[in-house]
Amino acid sequence: MEFAEAKAKFIQTWGTLATQWGVNRTMAQIHALLMISPEPLDTDTIMAELQISRGNANMNIRDLMDWGLVFKQLKAGERREYFYSEKDIWKVAKQVVKERRRREIAPVLDVLEELKRVAPDSAEAAEFTKVIGNISRVAHFADSTVSAVLKTEETWLVNQFFKIFT
Numbered sequence: 464m465e466f467a468e469a470k471a472k473f474i475q476t477w478g479t480l481a482t483q484w485g486v487n488r489t490m491a492q493i494h495a496l497l498m499i500s501p502e503p504l505d506t507d508t509i510m511a512e513l514q515i516s517r518g519n520a521n522m523n524i525r526d527l528m529d530w531g532l533v534f535k536q537l538k539a540g541e542r543r544e545y546f547y548s549e550k551d552i553w554k555v556a557k558q559v560v561k562e563r564r565r566r567e568i569a570p571v572l573d574v575l576e577e578l579k580r581v582a583p584d585s586a587e588a589a590e591f592t593k594v595i596g597n598i599s600r601v602a603h604f605a606d607s608t609v610s611a612v613l614k615t616e617e618t619w620l621v622n623q624f625f626k627i628f629t
Contacts, residue, residue: 473499474513484559485567486530489515490523494532494548498555503536503545531558557613564609572606575599 464472474495481491492513497504504512510520524546527533532555536545549555579599583589 470499485563486559487523487526489513489519490526493520493523494527497527497533497546497548498550500547503547505543505545507543509546530562560609561613564606564613568602568606568609572599572602575602 474492477495477498478488478492481494482488486494493509496509496512506517506520506524509515509524510517513520524533527546527548528535533546533548536547538545549558575595575598578595579592581588581592581595583592
């Protein structure tokens with residue numbers, strides 16, 4: 464396989480995979496391009512490589528920066544902004560998990576805590592409170608598990624994973 468073909472296949476595959484993580488395809492394709500690029504890229508280069516509009520590129524680069532996956536670099540004497548990505552895939556995975564936790568799990572936990580305060584003054588309200596309590600316990604367990612994974616080092620987690628299968 465030629466490099467150009469492999470590069471295109473990786474970018475397309477990363478874009479498809481990332482949609483399952485809650486990241487849009489173009490955002491993931493920009494991320495993939497920056498991960499495999501040996502040097503930071505400017506917006507025009509990103510647009511040309513991925514055949515996307517300036518607005519689409521700018522919006523997705525901003526989102527990647529908000530996610531903590533892409534960073535801006537200024538070069539002395541140049542007006543253009545350049546962008547680069549974290550290349551350590553373990554750090555990338557942890558950052559995605561951390562960000563999804565902040566955006567998805569934390570708000571759900573807040574709502575569940577509020578819902579648990581419903582007065583169980585009827586059979587229906589009592590059942591509601593019971594179900595919300597059960598959901599809350601599972602959500603808190605998931606949150607605790609995510610917290611533990613975020614605090615672990617890659618080598619420890621990989622060792623634990625291999626212990627399960629050996």
